[in-house]
Amino acid sequence: MTENNTEKIETQYDYSFEYIQKKLEGKKDSFGMLMKEIVRTGVCTECGTCAAVCPVLEWDHVTAQPKLTGKCTGCGICYNQCPRTITDPYVLMGQFGTGYVANTNIPEVIGGQDGGTVTSILCYLFDEHLIDAAIVTMKDPSKPWHPVAQIITSKDDAIKSSGSIYSHSQTVEALMDAIRQDFRSIAFVGTPCNIDAVKKMFDSPTGMLKYFMRAHVLSIGLFCMDSFAPEAIYPFFEKDGIDLSKVQKMDINKGKFHVYYDPEAEPIKSYTIKQLDKFKSSSCNFCTDLTAENADISVGSVGSGAKRNTVFARSGLGREIMEDAAEKGYLTIEPFNAINLNAVLFLAKLKKVAQYNIQKRKVFIVRDTVEEEEPRIETKPEIQQDSVKSPLGTRKFISASQTLKEREKVVTLSLTNTIGYVLEDLKIRIVTVEELFEKRPWITTIKELFPFETIEIGYPLDVPEGQPIAANILVEASTESFGKLFSRTFKVAPTEEKTK
Numbered sequence: 001m002t003e004n005n006t007e008k009i010e011t012q013y014d015y016s017f018e019y020i021q022k023k024l025e026g027k028k029d030s031f032g033m034l035m036k037e038i039v040r041t042g043v044c045t046e047c048g049t050c051a052a053v054c055p056v057l058e059w060d061h062v063t064a065q066p067k068l069t070g071k072c073t074g075c076g077i078c079y080n081q082c083p084r085t086i087t088d089p090y091v092l093m094g095q096f097g098t099g100y101v102a103n104t105n106i107p108e109v110i111g112g113q114d115g116g117t118v119t120s121i122l123c124y125l126f127d128e129h130l131i132d133a134a135i136v137t138m139k140d141p142s143k144p145w146h147p148v149a150q151i152i153t154s155k156d157d158a159i160k161s162s163g164s165i166y167s168h169s170q171t172v173e174a175l176m177d178a179i180r181q182d183f184r185s186i187a188f189v190g191t192p193c194n195i196d197a198v199k200k201m202f203d204s205p206t207g208m209l210k211y212f213m214r215a216h217v218l219s220i221g222l223f224c225m226d227s228f229a230p231e232a233i234y235p236f237f238e239k240d241g242i243d244l245s246k247v248q249k250m251d252i253n254k255g256k257f258h259v260y261y262d263p264e265a266e267p268i269k270s271y272t273i274k275q276l277d278k279f280k281s282s283s284c285n286f287c288t289d290l291t292a293e294n295a296d297i298s299v300g301s302v303g304s305g306a307k308r309n310t311v312f313a314r315s316g317l318g319r320e321i322m323e324d325a326a327e328k329g330y331l332t333i334e335p336f337n338a339i340n341l342n343a344v345l346f347l348a349k350l351k352k353v354a355q356y357n358i359q360k361r362k363v364f365i366v367r368d369t370v371e372e373e374e375p376r377i378e379t380k381p382e383i384q385q386d387s388v389k390s391p392l393g394t395r396k397f398i399s400a401s402q403t404l405k406e407r408e409k410v411v412t413l414s415l416t417n418t419i420g421y422v423l424e425d426l427k428i429r430i431v432t433v434e435e436l437f438e439k440r441p442w443i444t445t446i447k448e449l450f451p452f453e454t455i456e457i458g459y460p461l462d463v464p465e466g467q468p469i470a471a472n473i474l475v476e477a478s479t480e481s482f483g484k485l486f487s488r489t490f491k492v493a494p495t496e497e498k499t500k
Ligand SMILES: Cc1cc2nc3c(=O)[nH]c(=O)nc-3n(C[C@H](O)[C@H](O)[C@H](O)COP(=O)(O)OP(=O)(O)OC[C@H]3O[C@@H](n4cnc5c(N)ncnc54)[C@H](O)[C@@H]3O)c2cc1C
Pocket: 112, 113, 114, 115, 116, 117, 118, 119, 120, 135, 136, 137, 138, 147, 161, 162, 163, 164, 165, 166, 167, 168, 169, 171, 189, 190, 191, 194, 222, 223, 224, 225, 226, 227, 252, 299, 300, 301, 302, 309
């Protein structure tokens, strides 16, 4: 290669680096994000692209990672070339025709969740006789802040349904009821996972709604970052002094969860989302859709400021409805460029890559034998009892299995949290039952057992040398808040013994 050629290549390279730098201005992607999302999570393919495009990055063959050799400007070029990052706006937010910043003009709706756009759309649809029913989610009158999906048929009920409840709602059940009741034109409001269910039921070859030609469903999707298990988060709120019956509003804003007794006043309590992470519904860890990518109209708050909504009209019908509702005075809309798109893209990306950060603990190292408790004198072994009565009914919180390491004379008990939220301070008690007496109690407390996480506990058997292994092991698990969750007696015997 001649000197001239080298110069030419360098000039072109500099030009494209600067050009892309300008294009990426204002975005928060950087080398730090690349390390956090891709390299430290183990998602990196070691292709070396990041190092190839940046003058201050080189490939470190020892650590098999990119390494800085100079000052990083945070331009984000490396992040945007990496094959594992998600950067295309349409991949992050789905396809849409146009977007708006919107807020309600209906006085009774002002003070709804954000801009009151969803409720205003429903009011418009009822007034214009474009729908005969809508599926919404309201608060269960018998259980404060528990969601119940409802079929509504009037504007008044639409107004009553405004506001967000940050928990899964069984909206599709209500939709099926509405279809069975012969409602023909239905607006369906739901989180992205709810919208996906409806889409699948319409589009998939085996979809249940595919053949309901009479039902027209307009889907209005809510942006959604996460939802929380009521059985886990509400007891935590109550312990923290919140009276749920007095709560008027909950909202999530800039990474904080706020609880209000008076929506116009300061929140009574605020938590970082990180603090509440353990109460998050397990499914939300696997969810990659922030903006309800499959809805006709998607509505959220991020990107549009207080008391307003960011709206994407994804179908022609969605666009017509938005614009006609604005023309008829239900809504005020501002055009697409009023949206702070970078804020939406940033959150959408956090959600798409969240699944890279899931690191499941599979095995707990439980401390060695602790004789913390006097053996109970007499107990009746509970045989093969899988689910035990708890204050929440017969829901199965824990499943368990055992394997025997014959040579070591150790039985390994695997206990799995089978519900969708974390079990805190889980007390596990293991004893050997001989006739009616308990011996050698082992007690341990697991601080947190995450949803679907399994712990393994090795329990040594007391079998004299030369004697065959035969033992009944009683395993019990309880928490302070739920009481006894699990109790089962395992008959431990060598494999050939069992098959006899
Ligand atoms: C679980 C959850 C998480 C969310 N996370 C985010 C987020 O991270 N970022 C963001 O920008 N926006 C988020 N949103 C959306 C936001 O809270 C508002 O719903 C949205 O901005 C519309 O505001 P609005 O003023 O138009 O709503 P409103 O006019 O007050 O109408 C709200 C509608 O939501 C319905 N609804 C309430 N709770 C549920 C529920 N659990 N399931 C299904 N429908 C429900 C009601 O029936 C009502 O029709 C979330 C919403 C939910 C339900």
